[in-house]
Amino acid sequence: MQRFTLIPAVHIFFVREGQVLLLRRANTGYEDGNYSVVAGHIDGNEEVTSAAIREAREEAGVEILAGDVQVVGVMHRLSNDERVDFFVAVERWSGEICNMEPDKCDDLRWFAWDDLPDNIIPYVRRALHNYRQGVWFDSVGFDREE
Template sequence: MRHRIVVGVHLVIRDRRGRVLLGLRPATSAFGAGQWHVPAGHLEEESAQQCATREAREELGIAVNPDALRLLHALHQRDPDDGHARIQLFFGVEGYAGRAENCEPDRCTELGWWPQDALPPNTVPYTAGALAAIAAGVVYAESGWTT
């Protein structure tokens, strides 16, 4: 049987001071309840870059040109909660038009800018790990797989 995998597309957006944009997930959320996470979504019938630009528009109300995206990190993960395999792609956004705002208040209770080396303790664990890997220049990592 051929393996199927969920692909998550994540946006790493930094301000002029180098802080990373995170959104706080509602306490009632099925994923990441009460935790901070970068803007993200799941790949649909589209390319990863198209997904990133769509999520930027839907979640933040900003326009991102695909040429402004740079792949920073890929995480091949076995989810600890459901055991499903996932690929998490983290794209750096090197420019956008508009002002980032919370366009999905049912999925995000607030937005905040955080220093990459001082993330809130309640950051989604794989997100914190990916941001640390990005800071260290690590492009690929695996998590949750047994050897």
């Protein structure tokens, strides 16, 4: 009997001066044209903070230190498959943020918290809202009232 598995991912909220960094997905086949945050799957035998550090380097071209990564939320999510998403906030990094994956992202920019674009992936919008409200855990997509 095969054991049930979840797909884990880490999402990074780069935060500065009342703004959050968003990227617009392109050419990926998933939510293209919609905004998200720097994110990626957690590799096997990889801790959440280590995955965030790796994704920040791979997608945004910056270095972050483990001590500057703050886990701010977890979401258990059911869509086409079942996932667990970890959300981290980062306020310090070294280097200049830039689009390291122009084949997967056609816009990378800062948005004021009070002026976010309408086309954010819904669960990411919810996670950003949860972060601002101090909600640490959420479940999305199950048969209970949302």
